[in-house]
Every structure is written in structure tokens, then in C-alpha cells.
Amino acid sequence: MTSTSIETAIAEWSTLLGESGVVAAGTESYGASTTGTNRSIPAVLRPKNQEQVAAVLKIAQRCKVAVYPVSTGNNWGYGSANPVEDDCVILDLGRLNRISNFDSEMGVVTVQPGVTQGALREFLDQHDGNYLVPVTGAGPTCSILGNALERGYGITPITDHFAAVTKIEAILPDGTLYQTPLSQLGGSEVDGLFKWGLGPYLDGLFSQGNFGVVVNMTIALAPVPETVTAFFFSTKDDAKLEALVPTVRAVLRTLGGSVVAINLLNSQRMLSMMAPFPDDKAVDGVLPAQEVARMASSHGVPAWSGVGAIYASKEVARATRRTLRRLLGPVTDRLIFINQRKVDVAKNISRLLPGKLATRVKGMADTLSGALQIMHGAPNDVALALAYWRSGTLPQAGQAKNPARDGCGLIWFAPLVPIRGKDVRRYINMVETVCPQYGINPLITLTTVNDRCFDSTVPLLFDRNNADATARANDCYRALFEAGQKEGFLPYRLNIDAMDIMNTGGSGFAGLASQLKAAVDPNSILAPGRYVPRIKHSEV
Ligand SMILES: Cc1cc2nc3c(=O)[nH]c(=O)nc-3n(C[C@H](O)[C@H](O)[C@H](O)COP(=O)(O)OP(=O)(O)OC[C@H]3O[C@@H](n4cnc5c(N)ncnc54)[C@H](O)[C@@H]3O)c2cc1C
Structure with missing residues (x-):
């Protein structure tokens, strides 16, 4: 690719898309990335419809200029909107933001790339859609389609977001339209109700792949259950981890239909949600063990905390709570159940309490309310605060958080770990040994993706204004990958600088x-x- 071919392509794209359809990468911080990566991006294209997408690709072919499609480009911690390679033009599909079909009886919806979690929630609320949005911690501004293509996950009943995809329509690199055979044979409706279609399963090529620009995706939604109850449990005793882990597996196996995912969090991960990072206490960016212990004790944070949700009818929820007490009781110190009614009561009580106590109770109620909202399939940006723990500037009230734009330093290390006590212990030891060597605090979450496997997410948080800290965080990722490779803990998803691993x-x-x-x-x-x-x- 030469600079002349790029110039020719940009001129042709400008004619096709008009002035507002071709912008510089600096516009709206397209090139910003929480990983600290800087790609050379010749331009950003913003088509309005799939015909324009096809025409964009034909020009790219003729001029041999590479394009990199993003839906909302919020792939924070994995590269944001940046391409894997330099000199790719970003193809921003955010303006393709229609919900083209919704079957309220069957609970399937067809979305274009620009449809965000927030937009889908609004749409369902307006159309009596009694379904949960497949929300993630990344919040309301993120694309449903983009997240599913990366095989992202959440903790609502359909945790694995690509598993919910029933049908894909994509523009292939030569500009032709890819549709699945059932749809082409006239079975568009059943195609949207059944994941595997007919013949080789080619839709899979578009997830974690580069075979087409996906312009429509049909996904199955989970219906809103009669009750949603959050449960929180914890153990102060780190030695109980080996017993807690198989119990988590037993919970999922026993209560499969009503409890679908459980998160386990270490004390440092909990502290990152409860207290600002104490810069003055850190040594080489890392909190010493005694400081972690002091903070944990003053905030009442145990060694391990767990959270999950019960999605069920009233009768089933009652029985589920009993089973949870029976299973989790022996391996935890604390197990509590919270629903919206209890949170509302706490908020009302806080109004009657004096000064500081009122603020504390209200703060706790607000946090629980945010967590419950997510479990109810209504997105919010509560979890995004994590990205700002070590660096970055929170936006003004009313403006959406965007960790890439706001200067946050974050790389996700996201390996798969068997749900087995001794494996989890080996994994924890590995992360706790590697991270501090690179000035990174080991914040660990383990999320069940099924009853066999956790997906762990370790946010490598660093000061992005500091070139040395940025380089060390990237080195930390490599070191974790290499250690994980030896131990058998490999990632489910990669950032743009780690693609060579493939x-x-x-x-x-x-x-x-x-x-x-x-x-x-x-x-x-x-x-x-x-x-x-x-x-x-x-x-x-
Ligand atoms: C604090 C925090 C919490 C997070 N929590 C979660 C979480 O709970 N679960 C989770 O999964 N992620 C999480 N993330 C990571 C990430 O931000 C989300 O996964 C986010 O949804 C991805 O960005 P996006 O939706 O804008 O997708 P995009 O960035 O638009 O897409 C992701 C990638 O998919 C490809 N792609 C996108 N659209 C197309 C298309 N139409 N055709 C072809 N290829 C395409 C591109 O290569 C793109 O880079 C979190 C991030 C942070 C900072």
C-alpha cells in the first residue's frame, strides 16, 4: 500500500460518503487506547447503510487499502477502536444503528452494529419487550453486536453473548452479501430462532475473525423472570478457597436453570471498588501486603467475595435460596440475599439516619442498586469506575465514561481456568507472583462461563501518562501469558498487540x-x- 493509493482511496470514499463520512483519526479520540498503543490511522470512515459498506470495501479492494471495522469501538482493555496493524482505515459502523426486527413473542431481535446496550434497553422498554439486555460491565454505550463478535460475556442468564447469536449477515471483502442458507431458502424466521442453520456453520468465521463486515445480527434474549435476587457471599479465610471453588461448580450443576453465573473476587479487586487508590502507600506502584490487609480490615473486605443472581419464579427462588444456604453455608462466613425491595428499604432508612451513617448506608444502597440493575438486564456504567482506579480523569457529570478518551491505563489479561480448587490456587499464585514484578496490583475476578470453566479477568491498571509504566504493563501481559501457557491458563480473547500469539x-x-x-x-x-x-x- 502506498501513500498515493491511500490518497486515491480517501478521495473515492469522500465522494461516496460525503464530507461527514470521512474524518481524521483524532476526531472523537478514535486512536486513543487504554493499552497505550498508538496506531497510524490514515482516516475514519462512517457509512450510513450497508450499501455504503459494500461500496467502501470495493474501493478498498481496488486501491488495496486495508480497513478495520468497529461497531462502537469501545473494546477497552483490548485495543479500543485501534486496528491490529498500522495504516488501516477505521470503518466506524456506529451510524448503522437500527433495530431491524423484534419478535416480542419469541424474544429474538435483529440489531445493526451501532445498536448499544442502552439503545436496546430503551427500545425494549418502549415496545413492551419483557426481556433482559445482555449487559456487560462495559456499560450502556457499547455495541451488542461488537461485544458478541468478540465473544464477550456478562452475568445475565445468557452469559455467553455469541452463544445467543442465531443469525449473521455480513458484507464480504469483495462487497458481496453473506446470508445463511436457511434465510436464502426462504426460512428467514426459523433461521433467527435456531443457531446452527444448515450445513457448515460459517457464521462462526465472523466472531474473532476477519472474514466480513457484520451488518446485521439476530440474537435470542432471555425473558425477564418473575424474580431477580442477588446473593453475596464471602470467606475471611483464604485457605477456604480450595473448598469454595468446587462448591461454586456444585451450585451451578444443582441450580443450573436459576443460577447461571457466579463471580469470585479477591480482596484487592473488592478494594478497587470501595476506596480510592492510595498512591502514597504504594511501593513501585504496588500496595504492600500489610497495606492491603489494613485497607481490607478498615473496609470489612474478606479474602474472597462472591456474587451471583437467582433468576426464577417465586417458588423456585425460595427453594434456590435454601439450596444455596445448604451448599455455600459450610464454606463461607456470610451469605446474604438482596432484591430491589430491600435496597429501597435501605434507601428510605438512610433518610432517617444522622450525617455520616446516612451517607454510608445510602452509598451502600446505591452500589447495590447499580449491581441489581445490571442483573435486571438494564445497563449502567458503575463497573467502568474500575478503569479510573490508577489513572484517567472522570468525565463531568452527565457525560458518558470512556476510559480510552479519559486517559485510563488498562489491559485485560483474560485466561480460562478450570473450576477446580488446586488449579485456581495455582492460578492465583501465578498472578500474584507476576503482577507485582511489573508494578501492577493483582486484582482478580473469576467468572463462571459454564460449570467447568472460569474466565478470569485481571485488569492490568497503570498510569498511561507514564511511558515506563505503560511499557511495564505491556510486559506484564506477556509475562502473564507466558506463565499461563506453562500452567495451562490461556486467554479466551486477545488484545490487538497480542494477536501474534495466534x-x-x-x-x-x-x-x-x-x-x-x-x-x-x-x-x-x-x-x-x-x-x-x-x-x-x-x-x-
Ligand atoms: C471496566 C470495564 C469492564 C468491562 N466489562 C466487560 C464485560 O463485562 N464483558 C465483556 O465482554 N467486556 C467487557 N469489557 C471490555 C469491552 O469494553 C467490551 O467487551 C465492549 O463491549 C467491546 O467494545 P464494543 O462493544 O464497542 O465493540 P467494538 O469495539 O466495536 O468491537 C470489538 C471488535 O470486534 C470487531 N468488530 C466489531 N464490529 C464488527 C463488525 N460489524 N464486523 C466485523 N468485525 C467487527 C472489531 O475487530 C472490533 O475491534 C469491559 C471493559 C472495561 C473497561
Whole structure:
């Protein structure tokens, strides 16, 4: 690709999309990334419809200029809107923001890339859609479609967001439209009700892949249950972890239909939600063990905390609470159940309390209310505060949080860990050993993605204004990856600087993926380097 070809392509795209459709990367901080990465981005394209997307790709082919599609570009901690490689033009699909179909009886909805969690909630509320939005901690401004393509997850009943996808429509790199065979045979409705379609499952190529620009996605929604009850449990005794972990598995196996996901959090992760980072106490950016213990004791934070939700009818919820007490009781010090009614009561009581106590009770009620809202499938930005713990400036009230724009330093290390006591202990030891060597505090969450496996998320938080801290955080990611590779804890998702991890030499996967890529996108104009190893044409 030459500078002339980029200039020619930009001129053609400007004619196609008009002035507002082609902007510089500096506009709205497109190039900002919480990982500290800086890509060279020649321009940002903002098409309004799928016909324009197809035309954009045809120009890209002719001029051999690569484009990198994003839906809302909020892939915080994994690269934000930045492409994997330099000199890719960002294809911002945020203006394709229609909800093109909603079947309120079946609970399936078809969304374009720009439909956010917040927009879907609003739509469902306006259309008597008694369904939960598949929310994540990333909040209301994030794309439903973009998150599912990255195989993101949350803790509402359909935790695995790509699992909920029943149908995909995409524009292939040559500008043609990909539709699934059932739809092409006239079975559009049943196609949206059934994930696997007919024949080879090609929709999967578009998730963590670079084979097309997805313009429509149909997803199944979880119905709002009669009751939603949060449960919180904890143990002060770190040694109980080995017993707690298999109990979590037992809970999911026993209560599968009503309890779908459980989070376990270590004390440092809890503290990051309860107290500002005490810079003056940190040594080389890391809180010493005695300071963590002091903070934990003053905030009443135990060694391990857990949270989950019961989605069920009243009768089932009652029985579920009993079973949870029976299973979790022996391995925890505390187990409490909270629903919206209890939170409202706490808020009312806080109004009658004096000064500081009132503020404390109200603060607690507000936090619980935020957590419950998420469990009810209504997005909020409460969890985003984590990104601002070490660096970044919170926006003014009323403005949406955006950790990339606001200067936060964050890289997610997100490996899979078997739900087995001794494996979790090995994993915790590994993270607690590696992170401090790079000035990173080990904040650990383990989220069940099924009853066999946790997905752990460790936010590597650092000061993005400090070049040395940024480099060390990136080194920390590599060190965690390498240690995890030895121990068997590998990531479910990668950031844009870690895609070379997919380069597994002459493996069957790398060979097939690269051959498919070469067949579908011979000029490599679509998201080059994204999850599919780049190999030379001569090797294909
Ligand atoms: C504090 C915090 C909490 C978070 N919590 C969660 C969480 O609970 N769960 C979770 O999953 N993530 C979480 N995240 C990570 C991330 O911010 C979200 O996953 C977010 O939804 C991804 O950004 P997006 O929705 O804007 O998708 P995008 O950035 O638009 O898309 C992600 C990637 O998918 C590809 N892509 C997007 N759209 C298309 C398309 N139409 N066609 C082809 N390819 C496309 C692109 O390569 C893009 O880079 C969190 C981040 C932070 C900072």
C-alpha cells in the first residue's frame, strides 16, 4: 500500500460518503487506547447503510487499502477502536444503528452494529419487550453486536453473548452479501430462532475473525423472570478457597436453570471498588501486603467475595435460596440475599439516619442498586469506575465514561481456568507472583462461563501518562501469558498487540485459517492480523 493509493482511496470514499463520512483519526479520540498503543490511522470512515459498506470495501479492494471495522469501538482493555496493524482505515459502523426486527413473542431481535446496550434497553422498554439486555460491565454505550463478535460475556442468564447469536449477515471483502442458507431458502424466521442453520456453520468465521463486515445480527434474549435476587457471599479465610471453588461448580450443576453465573473476587479487586487508590502507600506502584490487609480490615473486605443472581419464579427462588444456604453455608462466613425491595428499604432508612451513617448506608444502597440493575438486564456504567482506579480523569457529570478518551491505563489479561480448587490456587499464585514484578496490583475476578470453566479477568491498571509504566504493563501481559501457557491458563480473547500469539507455526488451525483468509480476502484488505495469522501468499 502506498501513500498515493491511500490518497486515491480517501478521495473515492469522500465522494461516496460525503464530507461527514470521512474524518481524521483524532476526531472523537478514535486512536486513543487504554493499552497505550498508538496506531497510524490514515482516516475514519462512517457509512450510513450497508450499501455504503459494500461500496467502501470495493474501493478498498481496488486501491488495496486495508480497513478495520468497529461497531462502537469501545473494546477497552483490548485495543479500543485501534486496528491490529498500522495504516488501516477505521470503518466506524456506529451510524448503522437500527433495530431491524423484534419478535416480542419469541424474544429474538435483529440489531445493526451501532445498536448499544442502552439503545436496546430503551427500545425494549418502549415496545413492551419483557426481556433482559445482555449487559456487560462495559456499560450502556457499547455495541451488542461488537461485544458478541468478540465473544464477550456478562452475568445475565445468557452469559455467553455469541452463544445467543442465531443469525449473521455480513458484507464480504469483495462487497458481496453473506446470508445463511436457511434465510436464502426462504426460512428467514426459523433461521433467527435456531443457531446452527444448515450445513457448515460459517457464521462462526465472523466472531474473532476477519472474514466480513457484520451488518446485521439476530440474537435470542432471555425473558425477564418473575424474580431477580442477588446473593453475596464471602470467606475471611483464604485457605477456604480450595473448598469454595468446587462448591461454586456444585451450585451451578444443582441450580443450573436459576443460577447461571457466579463471580469470585479477591480482596484487592473488592478494594478497587470501595476506596480510592492510595498512591502514597504504594511501593513501585504496588500496595504492600500489610497495606492491603489494613485497607481490607478498615473496609470489612474478606479474602474472597462472591456474587451471583437467582433468576426464577417465586417458588423456585425460595427453594434456590435454601439450596444455596445448604451448599455455600459450610464454606463461607456470610451469605446474604438482596432484591430491589430491600435496597429501597435501605434507601428510605438512610433518610432517617444522622450525617455520616446516612451517607454510608445510602452509598451502600446505591452500589447495590447499580449491581441489581445490571442483573435486571438494564445497563449502567458503575463497573467502568474500575478503569479510573490508577489513572484517567472522570468525565463531568452527565457525560458518558470512556476510559480510552479519559486517559485510563488498562489491559485485560483474560485466561480460562478450570473450576477446580488446586488449579485456581495455582492460578492465583501465578498472578500474584507476576503482577507485582511489573508494578501492577493483582486484582482478580473469576467468572463462571459454564460449570467447568472460569474466565478470569485481571485488569492490568497503570498510569498511561507514564511511558515506563505503560511499557511495564505491556510486559506484564506477556509475562502473564507466558506463565499461563506453562500452567495451562490461556486467554479466551486477545488484545490487538497480542494477536501474534495466534501464530502457532505450521499448525492445522493456522494453515486452514490462513488459506480461508487468502481465498476470501486475497488482498488482505479486511482487519489484517485480527486473530487469523498473517502468512505470505507463497506459503498458502
Ligand atoms: C471496566 C470495564 C469492564 C468491562 N466489562 C466487560 C464485560 O463485562 N464483558 C465483556 O465482554 N467486556 C467487557 N469489557 C471490555 C469491552 O469494553 C467490551 O467487551 C465492549 O463491549 C467491546 O467494545 P464494543 O462493544 O464497542 O465493540 P467494538 O469495539 O466495536 O468491537 C470489538 C471488535 O470486534 C470487531 N468488530 C466489531 N464490529 C464488527 C463488525 N460489524 N464486523 C466485523 N468485525 C467487527 C472489531 O475487530 C472490533 O475491534 C469491559 C471493559 C472495561 C473497561
